[in-house]
Amino acid sequence: MMKKIEWSQKLAVGVEVIDGQHQQWIQRFNDVAAAIATQEGPVQIGKTLTFLVDYTRQHFATEEKIMTAAGYPDLPAHLAQHHELTQTLQDLLRDFEEEGATQKLAEIVGSYLRHWLINHIQETDRKFGAYAQQKK
Numbered sequence: 001m002m003k004k005i006e007w008s009q010k011l012a013v014g015v016e017v018i019d020g021q022h023q024q025w026i027q028r029f030n031d032v033a034a035a036i037a038t039q040e041g042p043v044q045i046g047k048t049l050t051f052l053v054d055y056t057r058q059h060f061a062t063e064e065k066i067m068t069a070a071g072y073p074d075l076p077a078h079l080a081q082h083h084e085l086t087q088t089l090q091d092l093l094r095d096f097e098e099e100g101a102t103q104k105l106a107e108i109v110g111s112y113l114r115h116w117l118i119n120h121i122q123e124t125d126r127k128f129g130a131y132a133q134q135k136k
């Protein structure tokens with residue numbers, strides 16, 4: 001069974017809009033994981049995957065706007081990480097459209113993607129949280 005991500009204080013960035021979006025984002029990730037784990041049909045898996053990809057774009061745009069407005073000096077490195085995941089998700093969606101819910105898709109979602117989300121929030125986004133905090 002694919003592990004869910006549980007939101008906790010360990011993932012709190014301390015910026016309300018961002019924390020709210022992260023909870024939504026995690027929910028969408030968990031929906032994809034559940035759809036794959038319970039072997040839903042391709043329509044349902046495709047739907048959850050598309051929701052996740054769309055929400056990721058929306059979330060990254062919001063975060064980048066907030067960071068730009070705050071004059072965040074680490075923005076370029078942060079943008080590079082966002083860009084990398086956007087690319088990975090695009091490839092994932094394309095592979096899914098071409099090959100369906102393969103074992104490889106399940107592995108990438110359950111391992112790579114899951115860790116990416118947790119690490120990015122816990123390390124990279126929280127770094128911005130600390131910066132925003134000390135700027136107050």
Ligand SMILES: [Fe+2]
Pocket residue numbers: 018022059063121125
């Ligand atoms: Fe984020």
Ligand SMILES: [Fe+2]
Pocket residue numbers: 063078082120124125
């Ligand atoms: Fe981020």
